[in-house]
Amino acid sequence: xxxxxxxxxxKSLRDGFSPLDVAAAVARRAxxxxxxxxxxxGPELISCGDLDAPEECECxxxxxxxxxxxxxxxxxxxxxxxxxxxxxxxxxLTDIALxxxxxxxxxxxxxxxxxxxxxxxxxxxxxxxxxxxxxxELLWGIDVDPGAILVSEAVLALWASDDHWVLPEGHLVVADxxxxxxxxxxxxxxxxxxxxxxxxxxxNQLQEQTVRTLDDxxxxxxxxxxxxxxxxxxxxxxxxxxxxxxxxxxVLLMIQPQSFLSASDSSPIREELEEKMDLVGMWxxxxxxxxxGVHVCAPVFAFAKGEPKLELWEGRGVxxxxxxxxxxxxxxxxxxxxxxxxxxVDLRGPELGKICSATAGFRxxxxxxxxYVSEKHLCKGEWAPLITVGMIDPFxxxxxxxxxxxxxxxxxxxxxxxxxLKEGNPELFNWVKDRLRPxxxxxxxxxxxxxxxxxxxxxxxxxxxxSVECDQENVWxxxxxxxxxxxxxxxxxxxxxxxxxxxxxxxSATQVAEIPLPENTLEWxxxxxxxxxxxxxxxxxxxxTCLQELGRQMTKAYEVDNDVFEWWSGRLPAWR
Numbered sequence: 214x215x216x217x218x219x220x221x222x223x224k225s226l227r228d229g230f231s232p233l234d235v236a237a238a239v240a241r242r243a244x245x246x247x248x249x250x251x252x253x254x255g256p257e258l259i260s261c262g263d264l265d266a267p268e269e270c271e272c273x274x275x276x277x278x279x280x281x282x283x284x285x286x287x288x289x290x291x292x293x294x295x296x297x298x299x300x301x302x303x304x305x306l307t308d309i310a311l312x313x314x315x316x317x318x319x320x321x322x323x324x325x326x327x328x329x330x331x332x333x334x335x336x337x338x339x340x341x342x343x344x345x346x347x348x349x350e351l352l353w354g355i356d357v358d359p360g361a362i363l364v365s366e367a368v369l370a371l372w373a374s375d376d377h378w379v380l381p382e383g384h385l386v387v388a389d390x391x392x393x394x395x396x397x398x399x400x401x402x403x404x405x406x407x408x409x410x411x412x413x414x415x416x417n418q419l420q421e422q423t424v425r426t427l428d429d430x431x432x433x434x435x436x437x438x439x440x441x442x443x444x445x446x447x448x449x450x451x452x453x454x455x456x457x458x459x460x461x462x463x464v465l466l467m468i469q470p471q472s473f474l475s476a477s478d479s480s481p482i483r484e485e486l487e488e489k490m491d492l493v494g495m496w497x498x499x500x501x502x503x504x505x506g507v508h509v510c511a512p513v514f515a516f517a518k519g520e521p522k523l524e525l526w527e528g529r530g531v532x533x534x535x536x537x538x539x540x541x542x543x544x545x546x547x548x549x550x551x552x553x554x555x556x557x558v559d560l561r562g563p564e565l566g567k568i569c570s571a572t573a574g575f576r577x578x579x580x581x582x583x584x585y586v587s588e589k590h591l592c593k594g595e596w597a598p599l600i601t602v603g604m605i606d607p608f609x610x611x612x613x614x615x616x617x618x619x620x621x622x623x624x625x626x627x628x629x630x631x632x633x634l635k636e637g638n639p640e641l642f643n644w645v646k647d648r649l650r651p652x653x654x655x656x657x658x659x660x661x662x663x664x665x666x667x668x669x670x671x672x673x674x675x676x677x678x679x680s681v682e683c684d685q686e687n688v689w690x691x692x693x694x695x696x697x698x699x700x701x702x703x704x705x706x707x708x709x710x711x712x713x714x715x716x717x718x719x720x721s722a723t724q725v726a727e728i729p730l731p732e733n734t735l736e737w738x739x740x741x742x743x744x745x746x747x748x749x750x751x752x753x754x755x756x757x758t759c760l761q762e763l764g765r766q767m768t769k770a771y772e773v774d775n776d777v778f779e780w781w782s783g784r785l786p787a788w789r
Contacts (some may be wrong), residue, residue, distance in 0.1 A: 214279055218270045222284055230264050232284035233360045237261035239280050240367045243272040248376070255378045258367035274371040275300050278326025281364045297503065298328045298412045298468070305531035306466060306496060306511055307332035310410050313493070313515050314464035316340070317351070317407030322390035322454050324354030327365030329411045334372055344373040353384045353406065355397050362387050391433060391450055395458045405460035412468040413451035415507060439485060442478025449473050449482045456489050456514070464515045465490065471497070471508040474545040475708045477721050487541055490514040494524035495548050502529055512545075525552060547706050553716070555705040556777045566726035569683035569691055571655075573722040574644070574676035579620075581641045582675070585634040586619065589626040596628035597649060601675045605656040605665045606786055607696060607760060608747040610672075619675060629673050645673055648680050653692045655679040657719045660784040661701040666692045666748055679722050692748075693740035696760075697767030698781030700728050731770035740766035753788035760785060 214222070222235050237258050241251050244259060251259050258277075266272060282297040307329055311319065319333045330352045337347045348369050356362050362385050373379040388397035390413075395401045430443050437453040448469050455465045473479050486492070494513030502509050513524070525534035525548070537551050550557075565571070586599055601619050604611045616623045635642040650670040656663045657677050664681075665672075668688045674680045683691050694700060701718070707727075708720050731737045740763050747759035761782065768778040 214276060214283065215271050217267070218276065218280065219283075221267055221270060222280055225264060226284055230262070232281050233258070233363065234262035234264045235284045236277050236281035236360075236364050236367075238264040238266040239270065239272050240277045240364075240371065242266040242268075242270060243274060243277065243371050246272060247371075247374075249371075249374055249378060256363070256367040256370045256380060258363040261363070274368045275328070275331055277368050277371065278328055278331070278364055281360065282326045297326065299502065299529070300328060300332075302498070302502060302529060302531065303328040303412075304332040304335060305526075306468070307410055308336055309494065309496075309526070309531070310408050310464050310466035310513060311336045313513070314408040315460075315462050317460060318353055318402045319351060319408045319410060320353040320355070320395075320406045320458055321411035322355045322394075322409065322451060322458070323411050323413040324356045324365045324385065325358075325361050325412065327354070327361075327368040330354055330365060331368055331372060333408075333410065334369065344375075345379045348373040348379050348381045349384075352381055353398065353402075355386055355388050355390045355393075357387070357389050359387045390454050391447070392436060394454050401458075402460070406458050406463060407460055408464045408466070409455035409458050410466050411451075413448045415446060415448050415470050440481040442481075445476065445478040445482060446470055446473060449479045452486055452512070452514075453482060456486065462516050464513065466494075466511055466513045468498070468509050468511045471499075471510045471549070472719075474510060474549060477723060483545060484542075486512075486514060491517040491541065492523065492539070492545075493517050494526070495545075496526040496531060497528075497549060497552055499528055510549075523548065527552060544707060546708055550706045553705070554780075556702050556774065556780050557706070558699050558702045558771070558773050558777060560699055560703055560729035560771060560773075562729040562732045562771075564726060565681070565691070565694065565728045565730055567730070568687055569653075569681050569726075571679055571681045571722040571726040572648075573679045574674065576676070578641065578644060579676035581638060582629060582634075582645075582673075583620045585630050585637065586624075586627050587630060588624065589628045592628050592630050594630060594632035596630055597645070597671060597673045599624075599627040599629050599675050600654060600665065600672045600678060601627075602656045602658060602678055605654060605663055605678070606789060607661075607663045608666065608692070608744065608750075609756070609789075610665055611789065612672075648673055648682075650682055651685040651688050652680050652682040653688060653695060655681060655695060655720070655725055658717045660717055660786070661698075661781055662695050662704055662718060662720075663786070664692050664695045666744070677719075679720065679725050681725060689741040689745045690737060693737065693744040693763060693767055694730055695725070695728065696744060696763060697731070697740065697771060698764050698777045699731075699767065699771035699773045701781050701784075702773075702777050703728065731767065731772075733770045733772060736766050736770035740770055756788055757785075 225235050240258050244251050321329045334347050354365055366385050369381050386397050433450050451467055493515045496511040498509040500508050522536040523539040524536050527534050598612050601617050603617045613626045616625055652667050654665040654674050666688050704718050743759050743763035750756035750759055764778050
């Protein structure tokens with residue numbers, strides 16, 4: 214939106230007007246500018262409220278949806294997982310999808326402000342189809358928000374109307390696509406839709422504001438016949454909805470959080486999608502597409518013959534990248550790795566889980582520990598240091614060397630009061646007690662795998678730190694394997710996209726346990742010696758030297774090319 218419109222909208226909201234009032238004012242201004250009546254025969258939104266938009270506001274159809282979605286308060290957008298799609302991005306993605314689809318009706322099952330349907334309207338107009346035909350026959354949408362449906366109706370009516378109103382009657386409905394699917398429409402198109410497109414809500418199960426209940430998850434599993442895990446983002450279920458709506462030879466494109474590419478709980482959804490259709494393209498949007506900063510992507514599904522090359526697009530400009538070879542059923546995260554220049558590795562040794570166990574706390578452990586954490590100097594009884602992700606650098610424990618965030622507070626030396634925990638929450642105490650053993654802690658949201666050995670078993674990992682527990686004599690071997698260039702390259706191929714940043718790693722405990730071990734034991738043992746030296750290093754220069762030697766020895770141990778070492782070396786953090 215232009216600055217004048219943004220400032221006016223913000224003031225209107227402060228004055229007590231609703232987002233629907235603001236959108237209605239923009240719609241009336243847009244109708245007035247093209248000479249359409251604003252009192253009768255128009256979309257219902259036109260008659261909502263009595264707010265006036267200033268004459269200097271830019272009031273095209275696309276602005277009606279934009280001003281509505283961006284006027285929703287931040288908590289509403291966050292809790293509902295609503296992210297406004299920039300017009301140019303929606304148009305480019307829609308052009309890609311409809312360019313692969315047979316000509317026919319299009320549906321957006323989470324229509325929001327109507328940006329994707331408006332983009333579809335523009336696409337069809339380029340084919341010479343009359344606007345009235347487009348709006349009355351080819352555009353369909355669903356949303357749980359009645360306001361979004363009113364707004365989308367007005368957007369399409371403004372786009373199609375000239376000297377009289379043209380309305381998408383019966384094609385935009387208030388319903389929950391995740392429950393009703395195509396049955397939300399009283400008379401859906403015979404045979405289904407030629408394309409299903411859109412940007413569904415992102416509702417991360419690890420975020421308190423968007424969490425589903427277990428009953429809701431079980432209902433979704435049953436409704437769409439999937440074994441998706443409890444932490445699968447709701448956006449992934451919309452892909453299953455989309456497939457169910459498609460006609461023969463239809464095309465599916467829906468924006469997803471990039472974490473969908475690798476999240477283990479979403480794996481059954483990915484597998485089911487590829488059983489029914491072919492993954493023929495992928496847009497890797499990265500960050501800064503939406504105000505929330507979520508890294509996004511958009512898989513493109515169609516019915517292809519044979520093993521087609523996977524088309525790739527990247528960034529806000531949806532720039533074409535070189536296509537890549539991909540076999541059906543291969544890891545989706547390898548797509549991201551190929552685009553990002555991560556060197557390919559083929560590791561065949563036994564899995565890490567053969568000599569140790571990997572575990573990570575969940576929401577219950579994170580929130581359960583809060584009331585038993587204090588600064589060290591305030592704890593009078595037995596305690597254990599609490600280690601957060603921010604305290605872990607490669608082989609360095611930064612606990613007590615700065616301030617770190619935990620549970621919305623800053624801490625210098627956070628400790629778990631073990632006696633109070635034992636008395637107040639025996640079950641959680643037992644979980645903590647089980648972590649107080651020799652282990653290697655693995656951080657998340659890092660550019661390479663970063664580990665902190667705990668050979669004496671004195672540290673308590675805070676969620677989402679992963680605890681890799683092993684016999685004391687294996688601590689340095691495990692640390693060397695996890696810190697190897699090969700392990701980081703493999704991790705990117707398996708889990709790229711799961712982290713908050715597309716350029717960082719976030720593995721699950723299961724994925725850590727699946728990392729192969731080197732088969733060349735001599736170099737591995739040499740790498741373990743350098744791992745211990747890095748842990749004991751007391752200067753930036755000696756620490757950096759040890760890490761480099763560790764990397765070289767482990768590159769030999771895994772028998773991978775030197776370009777893997779060079780890639781890894783260039784991503785190591787600096788001494789802090």
